[in-house]
Amino acid sequence: MSSERSAKRSGRRPGPTTTREAIAEAARRQFAELGYDRATLRGIAGEAGVDAALVVRFYGSKDALFLEVMALPPAVAEAMAGLADGPTATAGRRLAEVIVGMLEDPRSRSVVLGRIRSASSHPDAAALVRETVTRDVGRLVAALTDDEPETRAVLVGSQVVGLALARHVVRVEPLASMPAAAVIDYLAPVFQHYLVGTLRP
Amino acid sequence: MSSERSAKRSGRRPGPTTTREAIAEAARRQFAELGYDRATLRGIAGEAGVDAALVVRFYGSKDALFLEVMALPPAVAEAMAGLADGPTATAGRRLAEVIVGMLEDPRSRSVVLGRIRSASSHPDAAALVRETVTRDVGRLVAALTDDEPETRAVLVGSQVVGLALARHVVRVEPLASMPAAAVIDYLAPVFQHYLVGTLRP
DNA sequence: TGGTAAAGTCAACGCATGTTGATATCAACG
DNA sequence: CGTTGATATCAACATGCGTTGACTTTACCA
Numbered sequence A, B: 001m002s003s004e005r006s007a008k009r010s011g012r013r014p015g016p017t018t019t020r021e022a023i024a025e026a027a028r029r030q031f032a033e034l035g036y037d038r039a040t041l042r043g044i045a046g047e048a049g050v051d052a053a054l055v056v057r058f059y060g061s062k063d064a065l066f067l068e069v070m071a072l073p074p075a076v077a078e079a080m081a082g083l084a085d086g087p088t089a090t091a092g093r094r095l096a097e098v099i100v101g102m103l104e105d106p107r108s109r110s111v112v113l114g115r116i117r118s119a120s121s122h123p124d125a126a127a128l129v130r131e132t133v134t135r136d137v138g139r140l141v142a143a144l145t146d147d148e149p150e151t152r153a154v155l156v157g158s159q160v161v162g163l164a165l166a167r168h169v170v171r172v173e174p175l176a177s178m179p180a181a182a183v184i185d186y187l188a189p190v191f192q193h194y195l196v197g198t199l200r201p
Numbered sequence C: 001t002g003g004t005a006a007a008g009t010c011a012a013c014g015c016a017t018g019t020t021g022a023t024a025t026c027a028a029c030g
Numbered sequence D: 001c002g003t004t005g006a007t008a009t010c011a012a013c014a015t016g017c018g019t020t021g022a023c024t025t026t027a028c029c030a
Helices: A019-038 A041-048 A052-059 A062-069 A074-084 A088-104 A106-119 A123-144 A149-169 A180-196 B019-038 B041-048 B052-059 B062-069 B074-084 B088-104 B106-119 B123-144 B149-169 B180-196
Strands: none
Touching (some): A019 A106, A041 A052, A041 A062, A052 A062, A062 A106, A074 A123, A088 A149, A106 A149, A106 B149, A123 A149, A149 A180, A149 B149, A149 B180, A180 B149, A180 B180, B019 B041, B019 B052, B019 B106, B041 B052, B052 B062, B062 B106, B062 B123, B074 B088, B074 B123, B088 B180, B123 B149, B123 B180, B149 B180
């Protein structure tokens, strides 16, 4: 539980404090960039500057490493939770800001992309995505309306997943190189519609 | 170029006519269900009832097999092309019908899912998705408006990809078990907005 | 100073994969 | 009949993977 021993490394700033964290960071990067299957323990260990066996020592298995390292940063869940506060009329825009922002920050982006990329081939990753959509998005929607909240949540989720894939994985232009502010502008009305609009006219 | 010899199989009905087609069908199914990495030549060959070496004989390599078998059925491209005809006010609904319909038919669905699932780990598959969005969707949008057609195309594409992933890969409820008609109803307004609506209010 | 437990390395395992070359089967054709 | 060329199988290869166990190094503590 500790491993604080070697925490005497580098006085302060970023760069992982402990070897364990260095491995976690490398793993997140590789899972996000290559997906679960193409990311290898040897590659992750190499990027972290250690031996592959050490990764197993610390995390038990590749699967366990994935699950542990792909936990949503608490900050994201909090941001989602706070979204219900504020005028309903601009809820879509606030959601767009949180989503796009989450995809800008390297830490949370690698978690989200790692999940989505791996969801295509790894059942556990698919379960993570499913859970996040129904629980976190579902909670937000439930706070806004009583009209078909589960449907609204999954529609929002599908657009979020599609955005992540198109912009950061497949990298379709002009979306891939578009400034974040523009993406927010484009998505806000659609999120607004999915959240509180008339679903079936 | 021929291989019509053994076409004397089973008088008529579906089921592949030739061994080559049987392999192609099995390959599509497995690529769609498992993605490029998890689908194996041995597995595909097994489902087709032949040896793995024969697959290589016919198609050259796993990569070549993927590309050849994942070509868009001409029917889909035609359907997309015909979408521009008709009232602009219902273009979004027509598009939703084509997209959802394409995901209902087993043949075209396996192609689309195979591409999207594999796009997460296989660069060639990502290129296929990119190309389809910019070219096929792009053509449709260009026939409808002159206002930022590339942006509109990629926004539509992102929602299409997200729908496919959420409904058929991750299988988030209630979207996964929803009847096609309902999905069309939900998506039509959003497609309509992306196609010809005011993008940045 | 020893001793001890964690941190870390190394070599090897068993296994599955894509691919290859040698070989068999078999219908068609002269 | 005998040759030919496509269709098909088989056994084997090289490679890369996750994982393991034995080992060495390091840093703390009594």
